[in-house]
Amino acid sequence: MTSLPEPxxxxxxxxxxxxxxxAAGAExxxxxxxxxxxxxxxxxxxxxxxxxxSLLYAGSGLDSARLAPCFDADxxxxxxxxxxxxxxxxxxxxxxxARSSVPRWWTSDxxxxxxxxxxxxxxxxxxxxxxxxxxxLAFPVHADRGQCGVVVFFGDAMQVTPDDLYDxxxxxxxxxxxxxxxxxxxxxxxxxxxxxxCLKLTANGCTSEDIARLxxxxxxxxxxYLANTTQKLNAVNRMHAVAKALRLGIID
Amino acid sequence: xxxxxxxxxxxxxxxxxxxxxDLTRFLMELTASVQADAYALMAMVHEDERHEVRIIASxxxxxxxxxxxxxxxxGLAASHRAAPxxxxxxxxxxxxxxxxxxxxxxxxxxxxxxxxxxxxxxxGIQAGRQRLHLLLSANEPGCILQAGLTRAQMEACYALSAVxxxxxxxxxxxxLSDRERECLHWVSEGKTTDExxxxxGVSANTVNSYVTHAIQKLGASxxxxxxxxxxxxxxx
Numbered sequence: 105m106t107s108l109p110e111p112x113x114x115x116x117x118x119x120x121x122x123x124x125x126x127a128a129g130a131e132x133x134x135x136x137x138x139x140x141x142x143x144x145x146x147x148x149x150x151x152x153x154x155x156x157x158s159l160l161y162a163g164s165g166l167d168s169a170r171l172a173p174c175f176d177a178d179x180x181x182x183x184x185x186x187x188x189x190x191x192x193x194x195x196x197x198x199x200x201x202a203r204s205s206v207p208r209w210w211t212s213d214x215x216x217x218x219x220x221x222x223x224x225x226x227x228x229x230x231x232x233x234x235x236x237x238x239x240x241l242a243f244p245v246h247a248d249r250g251q252c253g254v255v256v257f258f259g260d261a262m263q264v265t266p267d268d269l270y271d272x273x274x275x276x277x278x279x280x281x282x283x284x285x286x287x288x289x290x291x292x293x294x295x296x297x298x299x300x301x302c303l304k305l306t307a308n309g310c311t312s313e314d315i316a317r318l319x320x321x322x323x324x325x326x327x328x329y330l331a332n333t334t335q336k337l338n339a340v341n342r343m344h345a346v347a348k349a350l351r352l353g354i355i356d
Numbered sequence: 357x358x359x360x361x362x363x364x365x366x367x368x369x370x371x372x373x374x375x376x377x378d379l380t381r382f383l384m385e386l387t388a389s390v391q392a393d394a395y396a397l398m399a400m401v402h403e404d405e406r407h408e409v410r411i412i413a414s415x416x417x418x419x420x421x422x423x424x425x426x427x428x429x430x431g432l433a434a435s436h437r438a439a440p441x442x443x444x445x446x447x448x449x450x451x452x453x454x455x456x457x458x459x460x461x462x463x464x465x466x467x468x469x470x471x472x473x474x475x476x477x478x479x480g481i482q483a484g485r486q487r488l489h490l491l492l493s494a495n496e497p498g499c500i501l502q503a504g505l506t507r508a509q510m511e512a513c514y515a516l517s518a519v520x521x522x523x524x525x526x527x528x529x530x531x532l533s534d535r536e537r538e539c540l541h542w543v544s545e546g547k548t549t550d551e552x553x554x555x556x557g558v559s560a561n562t563v564n565s566y567v568t569h570a571i572q573k574l575g576a577s578x579x580x581x582x583x584x585x586x587x588x589x590x591x592x
Contacts, residue, residue, distance in 0.1 A: 134470070142365075158508050201484070202485050203484040203485070203520065204484050204516075204518070205482050205483060205484060205513040205514060205516070205517045205518035206514050206517050214515065218509065224407075227511070227514045244484070246482045246484075246485060246487070250485060250487075250590055252484075252485050256455075267507065269510075270506050270507045270509075270510040271506065272507075273441070273442075273510055273513075274441055274442040274443075274444060274506055274510065276442070277440065277441040277443075277482070278441075278442030278443060279442075281440065281442065287495075291539060306580050307578055307584035308584070309577040309578050309580060309581030309582060309584075310583060311578070318590075338548055339547035341546050341548070342580070343543055343544065343546060343579065343580060343583060344544070344545065344546025346544075346580055346583065346584055347544035347545070347546070347583060347584075348433030348586060350587045350588065351587065356588075
């Protein structure tokens with residue numbers, strides 16, 4: 105058997121662009137900004153005939169029941185609908201998105217257009233109303249690094265056919281993948297190569313002494329690098345810095 | 357034609373699968389609906405920095421998967437031709453020399469072609485947080501209905517969300533107890549042993565003992581490594 109191609113080593117010229125086409129691009133370059141993402145989401149909402157939308161992020165691990173708004177129709181502000189949703193239904197919705205990809209919807213007016221169209225589709229689950237007075241359709245979304253979230257569309261006049269549903273959900277997936285790849289660059293400090301190396305070796309179980317030997321540095325220098333990363337990542341200690349760097353994808 | 361397939365949904369009347377038999381039937385119908393010949397549903401497993409796959413279901417002929425080898429399948433699943441939900445799938449044609457982004461080399465392509473997989477689509481399937489890969493292949497290139505793949509992909513996402521018990525463990529070999537996981541979680545939030553002790557309402561010695569057990573179970577050499585291992589494999 106020939107050797108296994110290394111999937112992570114990205115020597116290949118082809119990269120997936122977030123919106124379905126294939127584009128040549130630089131490694132790790134952020135493809136879109138948050139404003140772009142909001143615009144994309146607005147287009148999906150227009151095509152769905154929804155009058156509002158919001159994208160929420162689910163936490164990881166023990167925090168998985170926490171659903172934090174990323175943006176919505178009122179960007180850069182957070183709309184009242186999103187806040188109501190985040191208060192009332194977040195835990196159940198986050199738990200649903202973690203275990204299932206099936207879209208959910210709810211309404212408080214069974215006679216509205218949204219309710220009539222969605223009731224005829226097999227692949228969506230109806231739930232109790234989560235946002236008083238508004239119908240909504242929520243698509244669970246997931247990205248490459250295991251991030252999880254929900255894209256919610258609001259409105260009583262939404263229309264969607266079973267075939268469209270797949271496309272809409274696919275577009276939400278592509279959108280979330282792109283959003284998940286947005287480096288919080290302005291807020292995210294750049295670590296130097298040395299700092300990244302030290303952090304990575306710490307995550308691999310090396311002590312400061314081990315790192316000093318491996319990188320041919322003094323122990324003091326190693327500790328200084330690690331102190332820098334802790335400060336730059338706004339962490340309280342070294343363990344916190346390692347965890348933050350892993351979760352932000354700065355080291356892997 | 358696609359619309360007519362979509363109206364006549366592939367899954368049970370309530371859209372749910374229940375048994376292993378349902379899963380097989382669903383995948384066979386899905387494969388037929390896009391005019392493919394073969395399917396293989398698999399999950400990527402990360403072991404010691406190597407990429408491996410676990411086959412969940414397939415109708416490849418007997419021994420073909422062993423013959424092709426799991427590393428080859430892992431290469432396909434990790435290739436840039438693999439399309440997660442929302443991305444346009446592009447085929448890997450093994451009848452000719454593979455393009456550089458296909459994740460396989462010439463020899464592997466020949467082997468797959470001999471086994472009757474001359475055109476392969478790799479679809480990323482998302483069942484909740486769990487990411488799976490569905491290989492749909494045909495003996496004749498150009499056979500598979502590209503226009504039906506998005507529907508097939510999303511239907512698979514929906515249907516497989518209902519049967520986590522058939523898909524195997526979400527996290528490969530999660531050996532930690534709830535308390536150990538909790539301790540590691542707080543450590544990863546930057547809490548010291550004493551702080552974790554206060555949070556969990558136990559003594560500092562107990563916290564240390566939980567963490568020590570976690571270190572042993574994860575085969576780590578210290579706290580930092582245990583925590584990093586747990587984060588990397590999604591346990592915390």
